[in-house]
Amino acid sequence: MSLQVKEIELAVADPASEAWLEVHHAANRGVWGPAAERTSIEEVVDVAARRHEVRRAFVVTEDGSDLPLAAAQTIRRTRDNVGTAGLWLSVHPDHQRRGVGSALLAHCEQVLRDDGCDGIHEHSGAPVENGDAATGFALANGYRQTLLDLRQDLPLPVDDAALTALDPRPDPAAYVIETSVDGLPEEWLEDRALLARRMSTDAPSGDIELDEEDWDAERVRQVWNTPSPIWGVESVARHVPTGRLVAFTDIVVRPGQPDLAVQSDTLVLREHRGQALGLAVKLANLRALQRERPDAATVRTWNADTNTHMVAINERMGFVVTGWTREWAKDLRGAPGR
Ligand SMILES: CC(C)(COP(=O)(O)OP(=O)(O)OC[C@H]1O[C@@H](n2cnc3c(N)ncnc32)[C@H](O)[C@@H]1OP(=O)(O)O)[C@@H](O)C(=O)NCCC(=O)NCCS
Structure with missing residues (x-):
């Protein structure tokens, strides 16, 4: 051939x-x-x-x-x-x-x-924890595993009473939760850029060194507020005493698969962790998703298996493990050419 x-x-x-x-x-x-x-x-x-x-x-x-x-x-x-x-x-x-x-x-x-x-960082997924083709292929081609992620699915709809029972209801004098559908309010953008910068280094990335991403309001506007076939909903927690956004989570629905909602990033700034804000923003976002996109049958999320806190929040919401994702890295310097 x-x-x-x-x-x-x-x-x-x-x-x-x-x-x-x-x-x-x-x-x-x-x-x-x-x-x-x-x-x-x-x-x-x-x-x-x-x-x-x-x-x-x-x-x-x-x-x-x-x-x-x-x-x-x-x-x-x-x-x-x-x-x-x-x-x-x-x-x-x-x-x-x-x-x-x-x-x-x-x-x-x-x-x-x-x-x-000088390097590649990518992932592969499978419904089995071990023995899939991509893992054999990556290892045979000189890639090393940097992380193992769990894929978790939540079947929709989730009963509103179940969501209410889980809701940590943060003290309204300290935090309020706000939600925006298909685009972000202009006045969120500066704070949202800081959250995106932190997101790029705070989520577990295994033993690969990545620089903090360079986000500003204009870049957030370009990704989230320009017309796109991708639909999104985002919820944030605002710290009332300072007025700043300190947590966010977003879900997207892509045009090729309207019945699947994909959980994208979630972050609580370090200074505000331990107060169930992660759960609070995720619940608000899920409620908005169910209201706005009743055709969505599943929410899907991926998290490092070591990110036990996020995985536990998901389990409390009813997510179940449906697959495994491996992140791979290869140093291209000195590797053989074609
Ligand atoms: C992973 C994938 C790209 C491999 O493509 P392929 O053309 O079959 O791979 P190759 O024939 O070049 O295989 C090279 C080596 O990889 C390993 N490998 C490939 N498929 C494997 C399998 N099913 N099980 C175990 N090892 C496997 C073997 O070591 C193989 O060498 P060998 O055939 O001499 O034993 C293909 O299975 C695929 O498209 N999978 C779905 C998409 C995907 O996971 N892409 C990768 C992540 S982006």
């Missing part, structure tokens, strides 16, 4: 882009079954445009055919952590275990090296 790796430009309503995405979806279904997560080219293009990243897409074809056997996207950051790239790589289930994935991976690593990156 003769494999060719080709770079493609992703675009909405473009058959080659749809074929690229279908490889990812088919590989995902191979791992997770029919309920596998889906996305859309619309979302992939939107995300690339709103972030400080350069994303390049690649396909592997064979013997002159246009049909992709494998697909990948390299993700190079341009604002912070510029040396550490991300990578999304899938091989169609009909073509796995033939060296296709390794060939595409070597190509992407070289592209990233040529673009000035």
Whole structure:
């Protein structure tokens, strides 16, 4: 067989882009079954445009055919952590275990090296704790595991009485909880930028060194307040004596999968921990999600297995473990080229 790796430009309503995405979806279904997560080219293009990243897409074809056997996207950051790239790589289930994935991976690593990156930090997931293909593949290709995350799912709807019973009801003279649907109020943005900076270093990241992300109000506006096919709801805790936002949590619903709500970041500033603010903002956000998006059937979240506090909060809310995610790192300096 003769494999060719080709770079493609992703675009909405473009058959080659749809074929690229279908490889990812088919590989995902191979791992997770029919309920596998889906996305859309619309979302992939939107995300690339709103972030400080350069994303390049690649396909592997064979013997002159246009049909992709494998697909990948390299993700190079341009604002912070510029040396550490991300990578999304899938091989169609009909073509796995033939060296296709390794060939595409070597190509992407070289592209990233040529673009000035010195490392890759990415994750893979499976419904089993051990023995999945991605783990074998990552280890065979020189990656080291930096973290193990639990995937937890909460079936919706959750009875409102159950949420009320859990609600820690913070002292209203100390904290108030506020919620915003599909966009953030302008007056949140400065504080929200500080919360995003802290989020980038406070969540467990294993033994990989990442710099604090460089967030300001303008970057928050660009990610959360520009028109997007991704829908979001966010709840924050405001510290009444100072008026500052000290905790946040957000949930997004993506256009490719409206029945799945994805829990994104949650953070309570260190100085305000230990007062159940994490639970309070998550409950408020869940209530808003149920009110605004009654079609959502599941909330899904990922947390480091060592983040016992967050995992325990989720369990109290009714989340159950449905998978495991491993985070991987590879140093590209000195690694062999293609
Ligand atoms: C992981 C994946 C990319 C591997 O692609 P592939 O083309 O089958 O991989 P290769 O044929 O290059 O395999 C290289 C080595 O990886 C390891 N490996 C690959 N699949 C494996 C499996 N199912 N079980 C154990 N080890 C495996 C083996 O060591 C293999 O070498 P060998 O075949 O000589 O034993 C593919 O299974 C896939 O697309 N999975 C779903 C998406 C995903 O998890 N992507 C990675 C995270 S972004």
